Amino acid sequence: MIYLDTSVALAMLLAEDRKPPRRIWAETLVSSRLLQYELWTRLHARGLARTHRAAASAILARVALVALAEPVLRRALEPFSVPTRTLDALHLATASYLAAHRQPVAFATFDGRMREAARALGLKPAF
DSSP: OEEEOHHHHHHHHTTOSOOOOGGGGGSOEEEETHHHHHHHHHHHHTTOHHHHHHHHHHHHHHEEEEOOOHHHHHHHHSOOSSOOOHHHHHHHHHHHHHHHHSSOOEEEOSOHHHHHHHHHTTOEEOO
């Protein structure tokens, strides 16, 4: 299972120079419901919601979105070994919860701070 951070989904949508390996799209993908809000907020902010609607919807349809349940929110309130921003803490808490309750979770991100924090939680990088 691969936890998909917003940075990876945005890289796919915005045709950035960096892209995740194609193989991750064949894996089971999961993310916090925050992914949906972050994608649309950023697309709206850039005036790209109309032109990127189908592609964004296709990515979101491919990812199992996890609700921000109470145990995840409680974990996000605790400190992380690496300083984190608010939404990053919620993503990390979600991935950590999944790893503790299901199977190993690899973490897909282009954000260096997120990668470091995920590793500190015992989550291996997806690429």
